[in-house]
Structures are given as C-alpha cells and as structure tokens.
Amino acid sequence: MLSPNPPVVLEEDMKTTIFRLCLASVGAITCAASAQAQTPVLNVLTYDSFTSEWGPGPAIEKAFEAECSCDLVFTGAGDGAALLARLQLEGPRTDADVVLGLDTNLTAAASDTGLFTPHGVTAELTLPVDWSDDTFLPFDWGYLAFVADKDTAAVHSFKELADSDLKIVIEDPRSSTPGLGLLMWVHALYGDDASRIWADLADNIVTVTPGWTEAYNLFLAGEADAVLSYTTSPAYHLIAEDDDSKTSWAFDDGNYLQVEVAAMVAGTDQPELARQFMAFIAEPAFQQVIPETNWMYPATQVALPAGFDTLTVPPKGLLLSSQDAADVRDELVDTWRNALSQ
C-alpha cells in the first residue's frame, strides 16, 4: 500500500499524518499513488478496447515506460463517442494529459471545446488522404467496408447493393461512429442524391443496431449477408482464428475512411511527457502494435503482419474534412431517418 520510496522531504510528523490519512481514507489507492509523486504520471484517456488486455494498451505502455521513466496510465471510457462526451463532462478540470481515440467525425466538436493544444509532431503519415491538422495526430486508420463471407457475391457500389437481394446490418449514426461514417460515405459519393440511395437501400437493411458490437454479432450469427465494418476485419478472423472465409467489399468509387486521432490536452500538468508521448505515437514501437491488436492500419510506415496483404484495398479513400462532417451531420441524419422511416 505504501510507496517503497517515501518522499524524503517530508517531516517526520507530517509523514505520520499522511500515513494515518492513508489508512483512514477509503481511496487508499489514490493516496498511495500520490505518494509515488516523484515518478511522473501521464494520464491517457482512451476508449475501452484500446486498454483491454488484448488491445494495444499493454504493449504500448510497456514500450513507452521503458523510455520515459514515467508511469503511463490508460483510462478507458467506453467507445470513441463516449470518449468525447467524457471529456466534455470533465471539462478543463480533466486529469487527462492526452486523449487518444477520437475520430474525424468528432474532431470538430473536440476542437470547439478548446481543450486541446497543437502537438508539434512531424510525422510521415501513410494515410491515403492528405492530413494537415496540427492538433489531432492520426495513430491508425481503416476503410469502412461491408464485410461478408467470401462466397457471397460481392457488390461494388451502393447502387449495386440496393439493386441486389443482399441483406445488410448497419449501425445507427446517432449512437455509433461507424454508423455516422456510413452517412458521410453516402454523402461523399452521392451528395443530394443520398436520400434516394437510402430509400433504395431500405429493403436491404435487415436492421440498424446501436453499435458495432451488436451489428457484427448479428452478422456472425447469420442474420445478414454483410455488415458495416472495416476492410481490416477479415484480418482478425484470418490471423487470430485461422479463418479465411471473410472478406470485405471495395466500392469502385471509394470507401470512406475512419481516421483515429490523438491530441494533447492544453491544460496538462505534464506538457513535456505529453509531447514525448505524442511523438512516440508516430514511432514504430507504437505503430507496429496497432495492426494485430487494434485491427486497423498503422498511421506511419511499419511492416504489416502476414495476412494484411490479403485484405481488400479500395481504389480510393474518402474523407470529409472534420468541419464539413460537423456541418452536414444533423442534415444527413435527418435525411437518413426520413428515407428509412417511409
């Protein structure tokens, strides 16, 4: 419970007082943590699956702590959308030094909070689109795609999908980031015609789920021919389960991108460490962990694990600027809801 190296500067009586407080306090852990104050702590707020035992968190924590002589603490806060809500709830009082896991649909709102500061990292990014934001640094990315069994006849556009008898499961754009990405995708390709596309797709959509988890489970349970996920999803089945039966569909006009970003909190009490971590994000030690733990593409040039070469690569990556995405969101959701509620 007590730190192995109590701070030497404390007077004897003060130490006893603190010791007593430690014992009395219900949050003894907090107390013990603060007693370790000479090891600086870097708090990184991220989404759950990043910090889980099978996610990238543990390996990255080990690698970064080896070079920072600090304590890297990941705090999971639900999914990507919950992450931003959590940050907004905490406001300027947040303990977070770095936030990791927002995506481009959320960065405009994240910017508006005024909680972030430019990271100052220059990195050679491998994104299929230009990236010039100096506050939000991509740490991985992927193409949204419909994932299906290999023996299901692939389609190559939303129109072809709408004309087919294929059944799909999608996520609700009001509660899930891939669902929102799908709206952006259709909007990027069809603009004002999006409404008609959605109306045509209505009879293909088995159901709309609150999040990716439900959708993907429904697909695996055989409820649909395809599910809105990522081109990298089949890699999990191939590498982790030795199952090559899944594939994803590249659309001729391109697939929408999901770019996951990290940003430094302006009010951090560890600016040096935070900056060091932001730079670390672009380094191979961080990036090579991503493919097989987060099942996304790394953001900088590192060797991809075997199996990733089998993945579908769309001819084009589509991405709305975060400001455009924020501007059209409400309208797109209304269009989507009206078209599917007919």
Next chain:
Amino acid sequence: MRGLPAWLATTLVLLLTLGTLAAVALRAEVGHGLSAGDWAAIRFTLGQAAVSALVSVALAVPVARALARRRFRGRGVLVMLLGAPFILPVIVAVLGLLAVFGRGGLLNAGLEAAGLAPVSIYGAGGVVLAHVFFNLPLAVRLILQGWVQIPAERFQLAAQLNASVWRLLEAPMLARALPGATLVIFLICLTSFAVALTLGGGPRATTVELAIWQAVRFDFDLGRAALLSCIQFALCATAAAVAWRVTPVDGFGGGLDRVVARWDQSLWDWLWLAAVTVFLALPLAMVIWRGVPGLGDLGPGIWAAAGRSVAVAAGSTALSLLLGLALALRGGFVTSIVGVLPLAASALVMGTGLFLLLFPFANPATLALPVTLCVNAVMALPFVLRVLAPAVKDIRANYGRLAETLGLRSVDLLRIVIMPRLRRPLGFAAGLTAALSIGDLGVIALFATDAQETLPLAMYRLMGAYRMDAAAGAALLLLALALGAFWVCDRGGRMHVDA
C-alpha cells in the same frame, strides 16, 4: 424505526434518479428543445411499451393459470427458469432469440425444410417478441401470486355451487392484479433502447432512450437529454398514478409453490405450459450451446471480473434489502412512487449525472464499483419493494398489535418479529437483486477502467474486440452466476422456516 431509515432510503433513490437528472440539467449549456424526431420517438416508445406490456400480460394469464392448478415434476425448475430471461444482458438475450427466430434461426430452418416462406423477426413484431421474452416471466410471477392468494375454500365453494370459477373468483382477482403487472412491464419497456433498436429494423424504432444517447454522446446537448429524461419520468409518474388509482399494490413474494386443488382443469393448461417452456427455454439453450466452447477461452481477466461482479452483487443486494426494508416498513403513497421511479430512470442520464456529481471530488475510476453497487441496488429496488411491502403488511396485520402490547419496538421488533417472519420474501428479493446486479451493465461503462471491470462489461468488451467465442463463454458464465446467486439466496430464505 419508521422515520430515519426510510427517509435516508428515499433520499438515496431521489438522488440517483431525479438528483442525477438535475445535475445533468444544471450542466446544460445549449438546448434545442424537442425536434419532430423526438416526438416520433416518444410516440413509438409509448406504443411499443403499451403493446409489449399488454401482450406480455395477456399471454401470462393462461400460463399463470396453468401453473396455479397443475402439479408436475420440474414445476419448481420451470418457475425458476421463468426468471432467467429477465436477468440476461440484452445482447445475450437478443442473440439467443435470433438463434431461434432470426433469419438463420431454428424456426426459419424448419419453415424452409417444410417448404414454407421464411418469416422476419425484424420490425415492430420483433421488438414486441423480445420484450415479451424478457417480461412474460415477470408477468407470470405477478399474476400467479394473485391466483395463489385466493383461499382454497373459495375454490371448494365455487365447485360446490357449480359456479363459474372464472366469473366468481378469477376475473375479480385479475381485475386487481393485471393493472399493477401491466404498469411494471410498461415502465420497464419504456426505457428500453438496445432491444427496440436492434430488432426494430430501422430508425422507425427509435425510443426516447436512444434520443438521450444521441443527445449526450454526439451532440453533448445535456439540456435536451435532461428534457427527454424528464419526459420519461413524467410518463412513468402518469402511468403509476393511473395504475394506483385502479389497483392497490400486489406483491409477488414467495409461496408460488402452492398448487390449489381445482376441479376445472383443461388440456389447454399443458399446451400453454409446453409453449411457454419452448419459447423461453430454446433461446436460453442456444445461449448455453454457444457458450460452452467459449468457456475454455476465458482468461484470468474474466474470472477476476466475475469475482468483482459477485462482490458488487453481494453489496448491492445488502443495500437494496436495507432500502427496501426501510421503505416497506414506512409504506404510504410516497413510498409507492419512490418505488417505481428507478424503473423510469435513464441509465445514461443516471451515469452522466453521477459522473458530474462525483468528478469534482474524486477520481471516477476509484468509485466505479461503489457507484455500480449503489445504482444496481436502486435499480432493483422496485422489485424488492414489491416483494417485501405486502409481506410487511401481512406481518403488521397479524402480529402488529401483539408486538405493541408486548412493548416490542424498533430494533427489537425487527430482530424478534419482522426479520424472522420475512425470511422467505427476503431470500427471494435477495436472489432477484443479486441476479439482476450480476447481469446488469448498469452505469459502470462510464466509470470503469480495466481494474474495475465487471462481468457484463468484460463480456461487452470481448464482443467489441471480435472475441465472440470468449464473449459467448462469458455470457454463459454470467447466466450461471446469476441463476446460481438467485438459487442460493432463495434457498437460504426457505431453509428452516417455520410456518
């Protein structure tokens, strides 16, 4: 005895329901008011909740009747099994249902084999089907209680008079029991979100709870979230007031194993029992079937999470019983309202409000488990109260004056009279709370890091990381723990009980 504990319990319930709502509302900055979509969501929410409640209750009547007048091997197991869907996490139950009724499920496989057209579960029908799956068991329990409470002499009298049991006894009993049962299920369905959306087939099936999610998570429009949550509470209060005008509170305590000798049995009883058993047991069997292979994939993290879940369940059970006891001893109209408020609370608003209340003072992660414990206790309170309140009333009616003349008061009254006489209902209520607590995700997702993960959260996280087999194993473990906890508590309440 009647004063302080009940006052504290009421305060805690109000704090977690209306207090968290107020915290969210006070933090609100922008507010758009209600959109046309929100009104559509309100209409849909009311509609699906009403239909789900009515169908659940309508189907529960013949099942409860069959259980009331039939004795057979496995009846006890069936009554316990009846409780299982109620405590399952939504996604697990939905996957179980889909394995039977889904596109690739048993039903459609059968239809295909018979050369018939497949049926689709998705749409309003699917929402109602799932809600009936969740709530039919509860409705059966609530109504069965009414049957068991009809004195045996009345049935003998009716048989002797050759009078219609239905008109003379059952219809009046149902008139008293049904409004309360319908209300509880209506309220449960009112805050449904994942079921409605997943099986609803599209954005038509938008509930108020989903609108709250959108408001909090994407728009960070806490004002709108608070407003929508107010609407949920208002609907709840209205429904509760209506139901209380129509009927007194009826409980559903222990004692469901009494079979009344009857002279009007029919073959339909067996058909109803068989149908409900298949309807409830098949999806559960599929959950087990899928879970067994995944049990081997469960890492130490899952077992640790299971341990935490059990510990939290123990704590929330103790707390919920204390709260329930305090309120049951107090009684009265305010208690009745306090007792249903948690049913109308939005989990997201509650979690967000708690976060806002606690964040200035402490690291939310260190409080994840205590907060979950409290929330689970309060969420189970409506059910605990429905079990304990009628039992306390009976004890008061039978032994109140005797205890008073003997000068038994406060602690002595509790220790010597009330607690020993409440053992059965306490055991049953404890089992219910423990099972609900183990199965419920609650608000922990907002607070917990890995170190505080509970089993349902761990299961969701496994699913979110493609690990469906392990997740299925975790779901099975969860089902086993929840039913086990129920069995142990219920059993404990029944052992060595005198008359």
Next chain:
Amino acid sequence: MLTLDGVTLAQGDFRLTADLRIPPGLTAVIGPSGGGKSTLLAAVAGFLTPRAGRIRWDGDDITVRQPGDRPVTMLFQDNNLFPHLTIAQNVGLALAPRLRLTVAQQEQVAVALAAVGLEGMGDRKPRALSGGQQGRAALARALLADRPVVLLDEAFAALGPSLRHEMLTLVRDRLVGQGRTVIVVTHDPQDARDFADQVVLVADGVAHPPRDTAVIFEDPPQALRDYLGG
C-alpha cells in the same frame, strides 16, 4: 381501578361512549355483535385514541400512552404467539422484550408454563401445540407479565365449550387470584354467568357501567334482554 372518564370512541361512522370504572376481578363484556365490545378493549389497550374523555389507571392518565407502556396486556382471538419463536421465547417476551433472559427469568418462564399445564414444552414451536395448548401458552405469558390489567378479546372463541371453560377457570384461578383486573369479551352469556364478577353491557353505542353478575342477569335491562333474546 380502571377508569374511563367521559370517553367517546369513534371509528368511521361508529360512535361509542363509555363513562365507567372497573374494579379488580373478572369483568365480562357482553353485547350484540358489532356493538363495540372490541372497540372498547382497543381503547383500553391503546390501539385507538379516544375522541374525548380520559382513561386512567389508579389515577394515572394513560389516555395517550403507547400500548407497550400501559399497565395492560392483551390476548387476541388468534396470532397470540409468534410461530418462529419457541413457546419459552414467546412466554419470555413478557419479562424481556429483547429475549435475553437471565437464568432466574428462565426459571420463572418454566414455572409459568407449569402453572398452565405446559411443563417441559418450552422448547417446542407453537405449531407443535394444539389450539388449547397455544391458548395456555399465551395465558402463561399474561401470567408472567407485570401488568395489572389483562384484556381477553374473545381469546378462546375458537375452542370448544369444555376447553373454553378450562381456560376461563385458569384465568380466574391464576390471574384474578393475583388480584388483577381481567376484562373478557365473550359471546356466550353463560361464560359471563359462570365466571364473571361483574358485567359490562355494550349496546346502542354505549358501554354501560359494570353491574354485579348475579344482579344483572336477575333483572336484565332492556338492551340485555334484546340481546339475550329473552
């Protein structure tokens, strides 16, 4: 001496007035069904607060005292014993409401049980006893309780005539013999004739002052005559 001084009792539309004094001994309360006999006892026991008037015991005003604080103990029609407690515990409640009995108190309980003919049955639970034995156990508790007033609200109504007689004999020998004020509500005028020292007639909204048993039955007032169907 138990005194009801200008007492008015109300329950819904029902009104009962009582202005009377009850001396020690066995007093029977008789009268038509629904006439207010139990209401009268409820007021003495403290379950019903009078609208007007005072209730006194030996000059002490007990009108608003809690039931457990009154010099009164009561036997009800049923549920006189807690089914989950042993007979000894049920009886012991009279001495120690917290059920922590000293050795001396346990001895007292055993003596009381013996006095009502339940020797050695202290460890049993009520359901192992017959109806008559349960009545005796309740009586044993009243015997031990240090309460000068004992109320019996049709406590033995469910028993057959001979058992009831046995009980009333016990009541007379043990309780009245100790000089207590025992008030018995009964449906059976014969019980009153056989056991009561005086009779309180409750009819037409009035609890009449007690009259000597022999006198009242010799020359019954009109209300009693109506009740007796004479």
